[in-house]
Amino acid sequence: MIQVVDGMAAGVRTLLLDRPAARNALTTAMAELLADAVADAAADTGVRALVIATTGQDFGVGADRDEELGAAGRARRMQVFSRLHMAVTDAPKAVVAAVEGRCVAVAAELAAACDLRVGAQASSFRFPGAEMGIPIGAARLIGVVGPAAAKDLVLTSRWTRAEEALRIGLLQRLVPRGGALKAAVEVAAHTARADPATAAFLKRQLQVFCGDLERIEAERATLDAFFGPKGEHVP
Numbered sequence: 662m663i664q665v666v667d668g669m670a671a672g673v674r675t676l677l678l679d680r681p682a683a684r685n686a687l688t689t690a691m692a693e694l695l696a697d698a699v700a701d702a703a704a705d706t707g708v709r710a711l712v713i714a715t716t717g718q719d720f721g722v723g724a725d726r727d728e729e730l731g732a733a734g735r736a737r738r739m740q741v742f743s744r745l746h747m748a749v750t751d752a753p754k755a756v757v758a759a760v761e762g763r764c765v766a767v768a769a770e771l772a773a774a775c776d777l778r779v780g781a782q783a784s785s786f787r788f789p790g791a792e793m794g795i796p797i798g799a800a801r802l803i804g805v806v807g808p809a810a811a812k813d814l815v816l817t818s819r820w821t822r823a824e825e826a827l828r829i830g831l832l833q834r835l836v837p838r839g840g841a842l843k844a845a846v847e848v849a850a851h852t853a854r855a856d857p858a859t860a861a862f863l864k865r866q867l868q869v870f871c872g873d874l875e876r877i878e879a880e881r882a883t884l885d886a887f888f889g890p891k892g893e894h895v896p
Contacts, residue, residue, distance in 0.1 A: 663694045664716075669846045672709035672853035674702045681717025686725040687767050689738045696745040703752040709853035709860075711752060713775060714759035714842045720784070721768025742767050743881055746801075749774040750868070750877065753861035755852035759845035760784045761838070766793070773801040773831075776864065777852075779845040780823045780832040789818040796887060800880035804871045806830050 664677035676698050678685045687695075695713075702708045715721060730738060749756050749771065758775040765787045772778050772786070788798040802811035810829045814821060826832040836844040852860065868874050 662688075662691045663698055665698055667708075669712075670850035670853070672707070673712060673846055673849045674705070674708045674710075675712040675714060675842070675846065676702070678713070678715040678721065681715075681719075683722075683725065684719040684763070685715045685717060685721040685768065686723060686727075687721060687742070688725045688728050689730075689734070689741050691725075692738070692741045692745045692767075696741065696748045699745070699748040699752060699756075703748070703754065706857070708754065709855075709857055710754055710849035711756045712759055712842070712845045712849050713749070713756060713771065714845060715761065717762075719762035720758070720760045720764040720772065721766075722763055723766030723768060723789075739884060742770070743884070746770055746774040747877070750873070753864065754857065755849060755860065755864065757845045757849045757852075759841040760786075760832070761841045763787070765789065770797060770801065773798075773805055777833045777845075777848055778826075778831065779834040779836060779841050779848060780826060781836055781838045781841040782823055783838050784823045784826075784841070786814075786821045786826055786831060787818065788814050791816055792818040796883060797880065800876040801873070803876060804868075804873045 662680055664679050666675040666677060669675055676695065702711050756775045758772040758778045760772055760778060760780040761784055763785055764772050766789055769786050769788050790797040798815040799811060802814060806829045823832060823835055827835045834844055834848065
């Protein structure tokens with residue numbers, strides 16, 4: 662379900678979510694594998710930049726709704742998703758998302774957790790937490806698009822097309838359809854030229870200066886309180 666590809670550019674590792682038949686809907690197991698792969702890349706001194714991409718037409722349509730989960734399973738899945746997003750945040754090297762097609766819910770959170778995002782024309786984003794009854798999206802989006810745009814995307818749960826995503830800063834590059842992976846590898850290759858220690862320091866400083874880490878921790882505490890100890894919503 663996760664392909665690890667080296668050699669597309671010097672110092673760049675690409676992680677491919679490979680579940681196209683399900684439009685890359687994330688299961689708990691798949692999220693765990695991806696989190697492990699991100700952590701492995703973060704610890705590998707031969708890897709200087711990381712690309713997260715997918716096979717098929719969509720970056721991801723969210724969590725797998727066909728996964729059978731009780732309350733405890735839902736709580737665990739939320740913890741695994743949080744671990745995945747934090748693995749990307751904590752990686753001491755640039756992480757670039759290559760977005761084709763739809764990018765929704767947990768997949769949109771994953772893209773927002775990345776340092777840079779390359780999107781193809783016809784790609785689109787949606788943060789539907791408000792409609793789903795899950796208070797997520799605000800912490801990372803504020804640092805990416807600013808408070809006003811974050812409120813718009815989170816409170817309306819609306820679709821955001823690639824051209825608007827580029828304009829508001831959710832995307833840093835917009836490329837022709839089918840070209841996101843190639844362009845993302847090129848962006849990652851540029852970041853891979855940096856001195857590793859300096860790049861890691863700058864990434865952490867940018868997070869500190871933007872207040873990202875405090876917002877993410879506050880959101881995590883809110884989710885823990887929201888779902889309760891067994892994953893059941895606590896009103």
